Amino acid sequence: MTEKTETEIERLKRFISDKKELEIRAQRLSSLSSGLDEKILPSEVRIFKALADINRLKIIKLLKEGELCVCELTTALSTSQSTVSHHLSVLRTAGLIKERKEGKWSYFRLSDGAVIEILNQAKLLIDE
Template identity: 50%
Template structure:
């Protein structure tokens, strides 16, 4: 029950759903997610922490960069089912489509450029 509560609470925010959609099929630096969602780095970091605690995303640090990806097959089945539902649901969402288009532009930039712009990696 505890896992299910953490998952449902984590999914009860539009920005976290948008972040999950961005991570489909890829790993992203926090600064890339910040750039697409136009949120403060500290706010996005908190959102990603909530998703991590719910075991919906996994993270790794590389130097001063934090990278995130969707949970893999080691995650609880509830988390994997929730991710499947979210990803299927946002497929046709107008905002999610706009986020994907913006992500294409963001991926052309190096994380160092984004960090200088945002100060998210300091």
């Protein structure tokens, strides 16, 4: 047994008195814990934080219908260009949207179909 597994067993002893059940659960917990990719978690947190703002979620839903420029997003959200630019920056950093420049204009679109799938999955949770 690894040192981590021994520590997990000691912690679980407070809750589980049966020794065999304790070992089974500790091994399962150890397996689950080792499956957490600590390198990816910060990126996943960044994605969920980006989606946790109502204005950014509105932008994502608007972009679901296709590419839009900053002026169109500013008009649709009835907010300032600097506010929209800030939200676009957060979404771009999270990898949710992509930018295309054409002269002085910046156009934004969703990164890929996975973003739409996140929205679809959220709707399923709401509908339950």
